[in-house]
Each structure stands twice: as C-alpha cells, then as structure tokens.
Amino acid sequence: MALYPPLEPFHQEYLPVGDGHELYLEQCGNPDGVPVMVLHGGPGGGSSPLLRRLFDPRLYRIVIHDQRGAGKSRPHADTNHNTLAHLVDDIERIRQHLGVSRWRVVMGGSWGSTLALSYALEHGERVASLVLRGVFLCRRQDMDWLYTEHGAARYRPEQWQRLVGALPPGEGTVLARYHAALAACEDQNEEGMRLAREWTRWETHLSALIPPTGVDVDDHAWPMARLETHYFMHEGFLPEPLLPRCARLCCPVEIVHGSYDLVCPPEQAWLLHQTLPDSRLRWVPGAGHATSEAGIGEALIAAVHRLEQHGGLA
Incomplete structure (x- = not known):
C-alpha cells in the first residue's frame, strides 16, 4: 500500500495561542471531510509534507501544526511558556478554533505519540481513536537510552563520540551539559549552532536503520536541540508517569x-500495548524509527483502514 500523492494545504495560518506564541497551522484534503489531527515528533522537530500523505485526502480533513517554537511557529525555538501542558492546551485551542467537535483520529509519532496520549488522557471525549508510531513513554530510562554511553551509543559509537566530543569540558550527563551549553549561547551564534548540529545529527543517525551520509541538519538543528534538551531535562513535563495512566484510555x-x-x-510499544484496554500492535520488520523508513508510512495507512473497518472512527 503506497502513500497518498503529495498534497498542498487548502488553508494555512498563524494561530495566536497566548504567551506570545503563534502556531503555524495547515489543513489539507477535504474541507468537509472527517477531521484528524497529525502531530509531529520532536519536540522541536516540526511537521513535514510527508505527514499530509497518511490519510485519504478525498475523505479526511487533515489538520497539522508546528508545536510551540518548532518548525514555522513563532517565536523560533522559544522555551518560555513551553511545556507539555501548553502543547496539550494548544491542540484543544486548535480544535475549538476550527469548530471540530471531535477528532476522529489523533496520529502522533515519537514525541508526538507522547503528546497524543497526553491529549487523549486530558480530553478523552474529544478523541475517537489514536494511531501511534515509534512509541516514546518519556521515562527516565528512555532518555538515558538516548543520552548515556550505556544505550544507543553502543550501536552508533562513532557518532556518539562525535556528539560527546563537541561538548566543552565539564561534569554531569551529556543531556545536562548540552542543555547548559545551549542555554548559555546567544540564539544561533556560531558556538550554539555547532552544538545544535551535533545534537541533531546524533538523532538523525539513530532514526534510520541505515545511517544517512552527508545530512544537512541546519534548517532544524537549533529548535530541535534547544527544545529537546529543555523538555528532557524536565522529564518531559509529565505530571506523573504516562504508562500507568494509559490503562484508563477507552478509545x-x-x-x-x-x-x-x-x-x-x-x-x-510492547508495554503500552499490554497496558491499553483496546489496542493493536503492528511491528514493521526491518524498519527503524522515522516515518520515512521503509514500510512505516504504509503501516500507518493500514492502521487507519483497520479503524475504518472496525468502526473505530465512528
């Protein structure tokens, strides 16, 4: 099953959401179609045209936005008034702004899965179903896997050494040192961008099963590094652990x-599947993390079809 053809928005705007933030918001597909919200990863990653191609544009009203400080949203890479609670509230503001009574699907990948689950826990009556890709539970062990020498570093030792080697001498974890170093830099100055490039290059190499070569990360390195270290130094701003709360999700x-x-x-993904009352888990053999990995996009489209066939979009 192939992705749907490339698609341009029928509507774009900047939506003020308070605290000085304006979100880039777009709608694609059928203006009178079934409303769905598609959440990007990150935090700080921003949306991409690929996210428009996961729903049938003849049937669905596809709503996508860049989270606070990310992508095209303004101000760029701003960590002020930028927590999980703010992001959850922003999804609800968008729903009200667009006059949507209920999202038939909220789809989110990676950090977007964390956000989708958090929104559904807070506003369950506004969510008919969830489609999640690359589940991120945002526990301390999940962040340690990414940013200590005992986790993913064992699979990408050369790139890990490059990440660590970019840091000035100091004490503490790689995450804490990056957060402090980036906070000390003026916006996108030479030193800040050097650190941000290595941070973003590390995650880009992890995302693909076959590590890319010659990756240009300049377009999104600064918000990715700034916002991600901001969130993960604060345990994702989760009010309490996510996994136990998911047992009460009914959709x-x-x-x-x-x-x-x-x-x-x-x-x-396995732990979440075991916790949720009504879930189906599909492994994509030979695929890594990103939506662009072989088979991931097609599996997401198939997941939406399963919801259609089993009445999950009613």
Whole structure:
C-alpha cells in the first residue's frame, strides 16, 4: 500500500495561542471531510509534507501544526511558556478554533505519540481513536537510552563520540551539559549552532536503520536541540508517569513500531500495548524509527483502514 500523492494545504495560518506564541497551522484534503489531527515528533522537530500523505485526502480533513517554537511557529525555538501542558492546551485551542467537535483520529509519532496520549488522557471525549508510531513513554530510562554511553551509543559509537566530543569540558550527563551549553549561547551564534548540529545529527543517525551520509541538519538543528534538551531535562513535563495512566484510555489505539527502532526501543510499544484496554500492535520488520523508513508510512495507512473497518472512527 503506497502513500497518498503529495498534497498542498487548502488553508494555512498563524494561530495566536497566548504567551506570545503563534502556531503555524495547515489543513489539507477535504474541507468537509472527517477531521484528524497529525502531530509531529520532536519536540522541536516540526511537521513535514510527508505527514499530509497518511490519510485519504478525498475523505479526511487533515489538520497539522508546528508545536510551540518548532518548525514555522513563532517565536523560533522559544522555551518560555513551553511545556507539555501548553502543547496539550494548544491542540484543544486548535480544535475549538476550527469548530471540530471531535477528532476522529489523533496520529502522533515519537514525541508526538507522547503528546497524543497526553491529549487523549486530558480530553478523552474529544478523541475517537489514536494511531501511534515509534512509541516514546518519556521515562527516565528512555532518555538515558538516548543520552548515556550505556544505550544507543553502543550501536552508533562513532557518532556518539562525535556528539560527546563537541561538548566543552565539564561534569554531569551529556543531556545536562548540552542543555547548559545551549542555554548559555546567544540564539544561533556560531558556538550554539555547532552544538545544535551535533545534537541533531546524533538523532538523525539513530532514526534510520541505515545511517544517512552527508545530512544537512541546519534548517532544524537549533529548535530541535534547544527544545529537546529543555523538555528532557524536565522529564518531559509529565505530571506523573504516562504508562500507568494509559490503562484508563477507552478509545481504540493502533500502534505501529519499527522492529529495529533505536530512538524508541520496541519494549516501549510492547508495554503500552499490554497496558491499553483496546489496542493493536503492528511491528514493521526491518524498519527503524522515522516515518520515512521503509514500510512505516504504509503501516500507518493500514492502521487507519483497520479503524475504518472496525468502526473505530465512528
């Protein structure tokens, strides 16, 4: 099953959401179609045209936005008034602004899966179903996997050494040192961009099963590094652990996860599947983390079809 053809928005705007933030918001597909919200990863990653191609544009009203400080949203890479609670509230503001009574699907990948689950826990009556890709539970062990020498570093030792080597001498974890170093830099000055490039290059290498070569990360390195270290130094701003709370979710949940995901190891998807009352888990053999990995996008489209066939979009 191929992705839907490339698609341009029928509507774009900047939506003020308070605290000086304006979100880039777009709608694609059928203006009178079934409303769905598609959440990007990150935090700080921003949306991409690929996210428009996961729903049938004849049937769905596809709503996508860049989270606070990310992508095209303004101000760029701003960490002020930028927590999980703010992001959850922003989704609700968008729903009200667009006059949507209920999202038939909220789809989110990686950090977007964390956000989708958090929104559904807070506003369950506004969510008919969830489709999640690359589940990230945002526990301390999940962040340690990414940013200590005992986790993903063992699979990408050369790139890990490059990440650590970019830091000035100091004490503390790699995450804490990056957060402090980036906070001390003026916006996108030479030193800040050097650190941000290495941070973003590390995650880019982890996302693909076959590490890319010659990756240009300049377009999104600064918000990615700034916002991600901001969130993960604060435990994702989760009010309490996410996994136990998911046991009370009543909506159907489709989970798609690459069997060789190095950013979010498969255990996270399995634990979530075991916790949720109504979920289906599909492994994508030979795939890594990113939506662009072979088979991931097609599996997400198939997940939406399963919800359609089993009445999960009613």
